[in-house]
Amino acid sequence: LPGGTWPRGQIIELLVDAPGPSEVSLCLPALAQNRERPCLWVLPARAGVHSRSATTLPFAGQLAAAGLDPARQFVAQPATARETWWVLEQALRSRQFGAVVAWLPTGSCDGDRRGLRRLQGLAASGDALSVIVRAADAEQTPSSAGVRLAIDHVDNTGRIQVRLLRRRERPLIEPLGLQLPS
Numbered sequence: 001l002p003g004g005t006w007p008r009g010q011i012i013e014l015l016v017d018a019p020g021p022s023e024v025s026l027c028l029p030a031l032a033q034n035r036e037r038p039c040l041w042v043l044p045a046r047a048g049v050h051s052r053s054a055t056t057l058p059f060a061g062q063l064a065a066a067g068l069d070p071a072r073q074f075v076a077q078p079a080t081a082r083e084t085w086w087v088l089e090q091a092l093r094s095r096q097f098g099a100v101v102a103w104l105p106t107g108s109c110d111g112d113r114r115g116l117r118r119l120q121g122l123a124a125s126g127d128a129l130s131v132i133v134r135a136a137d138a139e140q141t142p143s144s145a146g147v148r149l150a151i152d153h154v155d156n157t158g159r160i161q162v163r164l165l166r167r168r169e170r171p172l173i174e175p176l177g178l179q180l181p182s
Contacts (some may be wrong), residue, residue, distance in 0.1 A: 001091075007147060010120065010146030010147065011116065011126050011145040011146060011147075012147040013134060013143055013146075013148045014027075014131060014132070014134070015134055015165075016131075016135070016136055016149070016151045017136045019044055022151055023133050026151065026162070027042075027101055030131075030150060032067040032130065036097070036098065037098025037128075038073070038098065039072065039073065040097045040099070040100045041102075042076050042077075042100065042103065043076070045078045045079060045083065046078070057077065080163075084105055087102075089122060091124035091173045092126060092152050095127075095128070099130075099131070100128055100129070101144055102132055102133065104133065104134045105134050106138075112134075112138070112141065116143055116144050116145065122146065132145065138162055143166075147164075148166055149162050149164055149165065150163040
């Protein structure tokens with residue numbers, strides 16, 4: 001991305017077919033650049049459609065290997081979609097976190113659009129790295145996120161393709177093939 005890192009003060013939206021370790025691995029280098037401030041991980045809502053939340057959050061060894069202190073990582077797992085939006089708004093409003101990584105529940109397009117607009121406004125007023133993970137089918141819906149990436153799994157070896165759907169500079173036409181660390 002421009003500047004060689006992920007931008008702060010705006011929402012970075014990752015679109016994935018199912019929550020899992022690929023989006024975490026993709027985020028870890030950017031999170032490691034922000035290790036002096038705590039990070040909030042907002043797991044998929046227990047009442048949501050995704051049930052793989054146990055495989056979503058990196059384990060302490062993976063965090064330490066990336067240069068992150070596991071003691072500075074905070075985890076929330078809301079019970080409902082409404083609570084997920086509330087937790088995100090409070091985290092961004094508080095400005096206590098250097099990074100917020102959250103898996104959004106699937107819901108109505110209008111509710112998502114309004115919620116994302118509110119989150120983008122809160123992110124713009126702070127300097128946190130704000131990563132929102134959504135289902136791949138949200139690619140067809142409007143979003144106020146400043147950066148939008150779609151992650152496509154290529155195979156079971158940790159190889160992914162990343163399509164850059166939106167950024168402030170020129171669009172990237174070809175997808176990027178990346179090998180994620182194991």
